[in-house]
């Protein structure tokens with residue numbers, strides 16, 4: 001590649017005086033943001049991340065300590081702490097109503113108000129530093145654009161964190177107690193900010209080039225343009241609309257583009273002030289994530305696992321895998337079936353808790369066949385005559401632990417379809433404690449499980465487990481309602497009757513109903529269900545929700561409203577904690 005010859009210092013080029021190196025250094029020293037000093041903006045970016053993670057870690061530690069203290073001594077929290085928690089939770093739970101979000105979702109995963117506010121603050125932080133200081137360009141030949149330098153260092157500071165946020169096993173998640181699937185929103189948001197800063201950097205440097213010797217005036221211009229290619233690909237191809245069309249294809253191309261991007265970026269920034277440090281940190285994070293993941297995968301599969309797979313009458317796949325692995329309620333694993341699609345791995349949630357014995361455990365999964373891998377697995381089972389056994393590689397367990405529910409006085413557990421896999425182990429754990437079947441302590445004295453299914457057939461596999469779990473417990477202690485939304489397809493199993501729901505909001509009249517297990521026709525009004533329990537139950541209440549996007553969104557916003565009622569003093573419960581899970585990101 002031929003670059004224009006550098007103009008002679010002390011001469012004129014296209015009417016511009018070209019200073020000597022000493023003149024340029026003296027000029028920059030007399031103005032803000034001298035080239036060498038601009039690295040401070042990278043430090044500002046790091047401080048931003050460090051402060052955010054620190055606050056998240058302190059809040060996480062407080063809640064861990066508070067739950068342990070409560071479980072050990074039954075102690076209560078002060079009014080001021082409860083109000084502060086209610087405010088924090090309102091911000092953390094509130095999200096856009098699904099009716100609006102569904103139009104945005106193809107382009108952007110919105111997350112909660114807290115995540116949106118954090119990203120909006122980060123956007124303002126970057127924009128403020130870049131554009132708020134209006135010294136954007138130096139005169140031609142007097143040095144790099146300060147705007148381009150500020151955005152460059154802010155973009156560099158984001159790079160290692162961007163990779164941490166992408167990993168299944170990552171330290172930010174460990175410190176802040178946040179599951180990797182929830183950090184995905186921040187990974188996508190920080191990626192957007194990195195792209196934004198990179199574009200500002202590119203634009204500013206292009207303006208500088210155009211004023212001097214053109215858009216290809218040196219090798220760093222060439223490497224910069226090249227690095228922009230994979231970055232554009234990474235950001236555009238990752239938009240939810242493309243990602244959801246072919247997730248596995250997206251994943252491989254994403255990984256490939258990441259490697260190309262890091263390689264081209266390396267040539268663009270190498271030896272520029274302290275940019276090597278950011279690159280080494282990024283490589284280290286990348287290598288750490290890869291090594292830890294592979295190490296665990298290897299360790300987990302030293303003993304080979306075999307999955308027994310059968311289809312239910314509704315087409316859902318029911319998987320059973322004997323294992324010695326331990327897990328906690330609400331967690332999931334990532335499964336890879338070498339005999340079906342060896343290059344793909346997919347997350348599925350353990351639908352029952354691990355037993356307390358040291359003996360071999362049964363992992364049980366309920367899988368809804370979709371178009372891709374799950375569809376291929378379903379076809380394999382059908383071809384085998386309705387059931388088959390397949391070797392499976394297990395990675396995990398991942399995700400937040402549902403054991404936290406033991407620290408609450410009551411629990412409302414809401415599941416839509418296969419979302420029961422997330423909620424049922426929490427239910428089983430709490431109910432077992434009520435029957436004193438567990439050595440550990442639980443404060444939960446009241447549990448209500450609402451499982452919404454299209455047809456009763458979907459629920460068949462778990463009905464016996466649920467009925468066994470609640471036997472001997474009263475209606476005051478535990479209530480289970482399976483709500484069947486497609487009446488014409490429903491049929492009863494083992495004599496369970498399907499009753500019509502009389503209430504307008506889809507809930508049966510609890511005052512007339514003393515059975516703690518019922519199958520009903522109808523669709524619950526989740527918002528009024530959450531609201532009414534918060535007005536009936538005293539003490540600390542916990543809600544778990546897992547289901548389709550609209551289901552989770554309704555529950556999150558209903559819980560956010562209860563937080564406002566707690567703040568206003570109009571709720572009966574003192575506290576409401578929500579753990580929601582969505583089978584996508």
Ligand SMILES: Cc1cc2nc3c(=O)[nH]c(=O)nc-3n(C[C@H](O)[C@H](O)[C@H](O)COP(=O)(O)OP(=O)(O)OC[C@H]3O[C@@H](n4cnc5c(N)ncnc54)[C@H](O)[C@@H]3O)c2cc1C
Pocket residue numbers: 181243244245246247248332345346347348349350365366367368369370371372373374375418421422582583584585
């Ligand atoms: C934490 C978690 C737990 C889950 N637990 C269960 C469960 O217990 N039962 C159940 O039926 N489903 C569960 N899912 C959903 C399940 O993983 C997807 O339905 C499955 O991966 C779809 O595969 P497919 O190739 O058939 O999908 P496709 O038909 O190709 O795509 C359907 C959807 O699944 C998404 N998807 C595809 N592959 C993946 C992947 N590897 N990771 C994440 N999303 C993907 C796509 O983006 C798309 O939105 C869970 C998902 C997550 C994130």
